[in-house]
Structure formats: structure tokens, C-alpha cells
Amino acid sequence: MREWTRIRENPCIRGSKRQSLLKTNKPVKKLILRFGKVLLIGFTVLAGSIAFLYPQIFFCHLISFSDFSSKGTIYFSPEIKKAHFPIVEMLIAKSEARVDSFYFGKKSDPVFIICSNARQYEKYCSSTEGAGCSIGTPWGSNYVILNAQGLNVDVISHEMSHIELLEKLGWWKTTFKIPQWFNEGTALMLDRRFVNNSDPGDRYFEYMDEWLYYTRGGQEILELEDISTIKGFFNGGQRQVMLAYMTSGMEVSYWLARAGGNGFRDFMSEMNQGSSFSEAYIKAEQEGSHSLKTKLPRNPLRLENSKKISE
Template sequence: MNPRRKVARFFLTGLPILLGSLFFLYPQIFYCELIAFSDFKSTDNKVYFGPGIGRDKYKTLKSTIALAEARIDSFYQCKKSNPKIIVCRTPQQYQKYCSSTEGAGCSIGTPWGSSYVILNAQGMNIDVIAHEMSHIELLKRVGWWRTTTGIPQWFNEGLALMLDRRFVSHTTPRERYRAYRYEWRYYTRDGRDLLLLKDISTMREFFGGDQRHVMTAYMTAGMEVSYWLLGHGDAGLQRFMEQMREGASFEEAYGPAGPHHFKGSKKISE
């Protein structure tokens, strides 16, 4: 068969089937990609407000988003990502674009470079926005494939916690680590109910449990990443992302985790 006819045949038959399969599996991605053609309103083609959000609220909400962006810019030493922001007013809107009814925000990145931060207007604040933007920034710096297949979920979430002050308000590296270690001791009952990093490496492992499991996973990730940053600093984070993007494994770029966290715990000593 003529090569051109093969290509034409693919676009006529194979492509619609592929797109239909993707929509069935990930409908939220398609809804996000088509946000400009929805009933959400935007004045800049960047921030989209759900029906029911008054125009008088736009300025305040945009100001909150800008403050979160400034936090990303400072932490990552120059913000490189530029996700579209979708602000939902109702749980139904949030579920449509986030594919979830839980939380105040979520983030979506695609292999072709599009990225979105979906927010629940009722619960959004600087911390929530900065947390979700951190996920997108990491995707941008390291690459979609390398991030989704090579970076464990505990690191992704732990790094996002460094910009999220809902659990630990300290911003200096040493005090932030101490605060996360304190929280970790509380949720693990001083290490008796600890979660090992290897057991929270995937999305399913990290979020696949009750509220206490998820909080313990967050505090474990926050403690580990805050300790790593205490020793490696901003320059270390930049090197890590560059090495990951250039093809290094996570273990090569990150180095050993901090076993000192679990010193004295009953499970480790056993």
C-alpha cells in the first residue's frame, strides 16, 4: 500500500479510536484542553473562572494566584512553567476537571506539554495553589516522562510541601525540618507506625489509605525532603533537576535518603 495512503488511513480510522480511548480513560484532560470553548470565563486566556463566580471576585482570586506564583519563582529560582488555572465554583465543576471530589486543588500535566491547575474556589489559598504549581514546575524542569516514571511520589509531594505552609509554617531550612520531624513523630507514634519511603513511591501507595495514612505519608515525605534540602540547599535542587532531565536515575541524582529519621524507632530496631 502507498505510504501516503497508510498515513491517511491511520488518521481516518486509528486516530479517532485512539482519541476515543484516551477520552474514556482520562476525560478530565480533554475537558481541560477544551476549557477555552466552555462556559468558563477568562480575561487573559490563562485563568478561567467557573460559572457563578462574580466578576467582582476575579481581581482578588488573581491576586492570590500571583502570590503563589511568586512563591514558586523564589523557591525554584525562576519560574519556568505556565499552567492554565481553572477555578471551579461547585463540586460538580471540580470533579469534571479534576476527576475527584476531594481536596482544594489538583494538577494535570500532559506528555505534549499542556498543564493545568484546577482549584476549588471555596478552599483555594496561596498554600494550595503553590503546592499544585510545584508539581507542574517539576514536570517542566525534569520532563513529563522522567517525572512520571522516574521520580517517586514521596519526593514529588515532599517538594510541594516546601511551598505549602498549611502543616508547617517555618520557612528556614533547619526549623522547617525540625517541625516536620515533630509532626512525623506525632503521626507515626514516635516511629512505631512509620511508613518507609519505598512503600509510598507510587500515587496508589501514597494516597491509598485512610486519612491518617495519607497524613503520615505527607509528613514522612516532608521530613525527608526538608532534611535533604537542609544538606543540599538551592544549588543541590537545581543540580538534581538538571541531572534527572539529562537521564540520571533518581537514586543517582538524589543520593541516599536519611535513615537517621528512624533512629530509635521500635520497628527499625527490630
Template sequence: MRGNVLLRYSLPLLIVLPIGFLFLYPQLIQCIRVSQSANFRPLTGMPTVYVHQAATSQQHKQLRQHVRTAQLRIKRFWGAQRGGAILIYCPQQADYEQYCAGGEGAGCSLGMPWGDSYLVLGPDGNNADVIAHELCHDELFTRLGWWRVKRQIPQWFNEGLALMVDYRFSNPTIWEHPDSSSRNRSEWPETRSMHIRPRPMLKLSELETTHDFFGNNPTHTMLAYQTAADEVARWLAKVGRAGVPALSNAIANGNDFSNVYHRLEREKKSRL
């Protein structure tokens, strides 16, 4: 009897939740249907990369190079690339807004509870740094799943980690020698990741959720990025690049984020 009751109420819920999710985020419907859109076509040699027909041949060439550079960067940072997100490039702002809520920034990541994920690039997103940033979000999503990322991973870590492979805002020598797409080392700031007027840093406890991180104002968001980048850079300098997959593996096995995060740092200190 109890089993029948659970089936009676849980089955409709399983049907309604995905529909409601799509209703709240119409951009996801656009992403899901991108392969059927007359305005997009796969990038030659990269079947999971869709390019709007407005893109020029030069933009096609640049995108292919930037995707390859970003993928190699992710493989070095994580040890391997497991993510398989669909990448959507919109060279015009009007199209970008249809696939990324608000149309802000150079790119955005959209993950589904059932596992699919989409990385949308706007007019300023055709570069290796933006693509690597979004691919890093997808890698964490792929390794831990939507539920764990939403419920267990603080937003400051998710964003701070992505900034470590985004050389617009971080120094790659924290974890690797600069790759061929990198600028001269002297151009990277040695102490601060973000070029904004110094202000009191935010507390990590104030940046736990997506709303905490992005839901205030542009100045707050920039400070949030700075705080996240500084903290993850500090942690990464202590634990080394191997700490990233070690942490994700431990969380995937059921361990608490905060416990693993601090334990890896303590273990590294004890070996020095």
C-alpha cells in the same frame, strides 16, 4: 521492509494511546475544552487562569492576588518559573468534580503525556498555599516531562517538594524568609509538618508510586504526606534551595534520581 512494519503498527498506536488516555480520564476532556466553555472566562490580566462564572468579584480579586503570590514563591524556590499550566478555578463543588477526578482536596494537577498541564482549584483552593503547591507539581512536570516524572520521580518526592512551598503544612524558614502572605512563625510546627496523631512513619520505599501514596485510605495518605514532607525538608535543609534546580537539571540530563538525590547531600556535607 522493517521500517514499513514499524510504521504500520506504531502509527495506529500513537493515535489510539491519546484517545484511550482521554477515555480513561474524562476530566481531561473538560480541562482541554475549558476555553470553549460558556461557564468559564479568563481572569482579567491573567489569560491562562479560567474562573467559573459563579465566582464573585471578591473571589476574582482574591484569586488574582493569590496567583501572584504563589508565582513569586515558585520563582524564589526554583530560581525561575518555567511552567505554563492552565489554572481552572471552580468555586462550587459540583463543578470541581467535573474537572478533578473524585473532587477531593482543595486542588489537583492534571498532566498530559504530550506536555499540556492543568491545575484545578476547588472551593477551598483560592489561597496562595494551594496554588503554590499545584504550581510546584507543574514546575517539576515542565522541567522533566510527563514520562520522566511518572517513571523516575518517586511520588514521595513529588509531593514532599510541593509541601515545601505549601505553608499550611511546612515551615518556610527551611528555605526562605516568610513572604507577605505567611503567618507568624510561632504558628508553624518546628518538628512535625502534619497535625495528626503520632504513628510509626511509613517507609519511602512504600511511597514510590501514585497508588502507593494515595491508594490506601485517608489515614495512610496523611501519613504519606507527613513522611514525604519530613524527608524532603530534611534533604532541603542539607542541600539548600539550590539543590532543587540542580537535581532537576541533572535528571533532565539523564542521571538517575536516587543517585543525584544522595550525591547532592554528600557533596554538601563534604564542603562543610
């Protein structure tokens, strides 16, 4: 009260204080406005860059503004009749059950985009090949794009596996720390288009048969290091890509058979605790191999003249 009374009695002091406050506030306001402009420009540039470099992500984000019909997190092409919606939902539900079983509980909840023609598929997937693809983003928006003409549980499960691994380990770790052969090999464990056996040991034998066919009896081998990146994995023609798939399927099924029933869960736990891929991968196999009842034939990818497993 004394201070207030004194200020009222002396207008000069009151005026000088107001001027001082105004002088102090102006630089702060300018700084805030400048910072806000920088953020706005940065966001605009980032959004524009994403739209230019990765238009499929941009289109996927805007799917709710398209002419696609939505039912929950599933978006259907306008050419797909509503009578077919329950069939697609059933296929997705079966795929979710596979993911839930293999990953010891499903965590992901991607948006599904069901296309009816090649033009739509290319728009949202940025590719004309395959029956499905998956898109994961650092900010947590995940999408599974499917071509209705080749829609089945195997395709959906394969793409959902990629998204689930991303959810379990995080976008950064899955993108930069996990080799592509492991990502694809894991997805093949839920995809029965090439090998139908669900037992890891028997599945290894069947993948070895496929591998021997595509390598012409082991004469044209792809090392794991050669297919550790997306570019390396999908480089070459159709036969080369199929060999990459069969190589990853054989290695991962062999590893799962040796790691045992809890090996995959232990591997993910080790990765989430900060271990490198190689450390977690080798540790899970070593701990599981102690209780291995059936001896498996040696993995040809691990012969002495082959390169070691690499990140």
C-alpha cells in the same frame, strides 16, 4: 529539446511513458491514502481512549468552549462574580513568586480552572477530595484545577509545584522516574499549611514533630518505598494519607537542609544530564553536606532497620 522533439514525433513512445508514469503513481497514491487513513483511525482511537479513561483531560482541553469566563490563562466558573477575579489573580501571582524563588526561575505556564462547586471540581479534577489538583500531559498541556471555596496561596503553590517539576524535568521523567514521595515532599516545601517555617533545617524539626504525632511516636512508620507510587501514597484512609505527606515532608526538608542552597538546582541539573533519581539525590546531599554548619538529628527514616531510598 531533442528528447521533447522525438517524443512529439512518436506518439506511441509518448503514450507508453504516460502509462508507465500512471502505473507508478497509483501505488504511491494508494500508499499515501492508506497511511493517512491509519493515522486518522489511530488518532480517533487515541482521542476516544483518553476521553474514556481520563475524561478530566478531555474536559480540561475543552474548557475554552465551556461557559467559564476567561481572563488570560485563568478560567472562572460562571457562578464566580467578576469582582472576585482580581483576588484570584493576586493569589496566583503570589504563588508564582514562591515557585519562581524555589525553582530558581519559573518555567511553567499552566491553565487555571477555578470551580465554584463540588460538581465542577469533580468534572475537571476527577475527584471530590482536596482543594486543588494538577494535571500534566505528555504533549505539554498543563492544568491547575482549584476549588474556590478553599482557594489560598498554599494550595495554589502546592499544585503549581507539581507542574513546575514536570516542566523542569519532562513529563516522562517526572511520571516514571521520580518517586511520588519526592514529588509531594517538594510541593510541601512551597505549601505552609502544615509547617510554616521556610528554613529547611527548622522545617525538618517541625515535620518531625508532625511525623511523630501521626506515627504515634514512631510506632507506625511508612517506608519511603511504600509511598513511591501514586497508588501507594494515596492508599488508605485520611490518617494514612496525612502520614504519607508528613513522611515525605520530613525526608525532603532533611535532604534540602543537607544539600544546601544550590542542592535542588544541582539535583535537577544531574537529572537532566541523564542521572537516575537515586544518583542525583544522593550526590546533591553529599556535596552539600560538606558545608553543613548545623548538625541535624538523624532522620528516623534512614535508620538501619529502614529500607533505603528507592526509585
